[in-house]
Amino acid sequence: DGxxxxxxxxxxxxxxxxxxxSCEQNLNHDAMxxxxxxxxxxxxxxxxxxxxxxxxxxxxxEGYSVSREKKESFPLTVTSAQKNPTAFYLCASSIGEPSTDxxxxxxxxxxxxx
Amino acid sequence: xQSVTQLDSHVSVSEGTPVLLRCNYxxxxxxxxxxxxxxxxxxxxxxxxxxxxxxxxxGINGFEAEFKKSETSFHLTKPSAHMSDAAEYFCxxxxxxxxxxxxxxxxxxxxxxxx
Numbered sequence: 001d002g003x004x005x006x007x008x009x010x011x012x013x014x015x016x017x018x019x020x021x022s023c024e025q026n027l028n029h030d031a032m033x034x035x036x037x038x039x040x041x042x043x044x045x046x047x048x049x050x051x052x053x054x055x056x057x058x059x060x061x062e063g064y065s066v067s068r069e070k071k072e073s074f075p076l077t078v079t080s081a082q083k084n085p086t087a088f089y090l091c092a093s094s095i096g097e098p099s100t101d102x103x104x105x106x107x108x109x110x111x112x113x114x
Numbered sequence: 115x116q117s118v119t120q121l122d123s124h125v126s127v128s129e130g131t132p133v134l135l136r137c138n139y140x141x142x143x144x145x146x147x148x149x150x151x152x153x154x155x156x157x158x159x160x161x162x163x164x165x166x167x168x169x170x171x172x173g174i175n176g177f178e179a180e181f182k183k184s185e186t187s188f189h190l191t192k193p194s195a196h197m198s199d200a201a202e203y204f205c206x207x208x209x210x211x212x213x214x215x216x217x218x219x220x221x222x223x224x225x226x227x228x229x
Contacts, residue, residue: 004157040123042204042219043158090157099208099216100146100165105157 003027004106006091011111013078013085021076021109023091030096032074033103036060037088046089048098049074078111086113116141118207120220128228133192135223137179137205140186147188148206149179152222158204164188175199200227 004025013019025032031050035043045058049068063082068074074093078085089109094101121136139145146165150158162173169181175198179190188205205220 006157040221042118042221044219045217088155092157100163102148102160102163103158105150105159107157108155110155 004093004104006106006109011109013113016080018077018079021089023074024072025093027093029093031094031098033092034076035090085111116207116209116218118205118218118220120205120223122223124224126226127195129197130194133195135190135203137188138186139207141207141209143209146208149190150204152202195227197227
């Protein structure tokens with residue numbers, strides 16, 4: 001089956017720890033994205049990548065970092081600099097141009113800071 | 115700058131009755147518009163999209179939306195609600211500049227289906 005997988009589904013972090021969220025796709029899509037979702041709010045863009053070895057900051061990149069070493073993978077690291085990291089994190093991909101192409105979403109990772 | 119407003123945070127309808135989820139947008143460019151659905155603790159799934167072709171767009175699961183430029187609206191409708199339609203719905207506007215930072219998500223409308 002083609003699709004996007006995210007792991008883990010639930011993640012708990014202690015204050016001051018970095019954690020990495022995994023996102024893998026086998027859709028052969030060039031573009032990949034990370035969004036953060038908080039209750040009662042729409043999705044906010046953290047980072048996106050349109051090709052391998054290239055990525056751009058979104059609206060709320062502070063405290064987060066990414067890499068895009070392979071087309072299939074776009075991991076997100078939540079660093080200790082992110083002051084309020086508890087949220088639902090969604091990864092997505094699209095064939096190309098995000099302004100018109102459909103985005104395909106993974107099932108999400110719920111991060112809780114203890 | 116562009117923006118999108120989903121006029122209702124919650125909508126409750128009875129099973130078998132029509133559904134209307136309202137979305138208004140503003141954009142300085144020719145926009146593309148999307149509706150996505152999210153079931154609890156899941157990712158989003160595309161229902162339909164408008165990208166400057168026909169103004170009446172048909173999507174999956176019996177949903178459709180009409181792009182009305184004069185009213186800057188893109189309301190989502192379905193003639194008859196089903197229990198499985200209970201979910202969160204997001205309207206998304208994208209301007210023609212391109213790039214992921216050109217997408218703006220609405221805050222969502224929670225659709226409740228009463229038996």
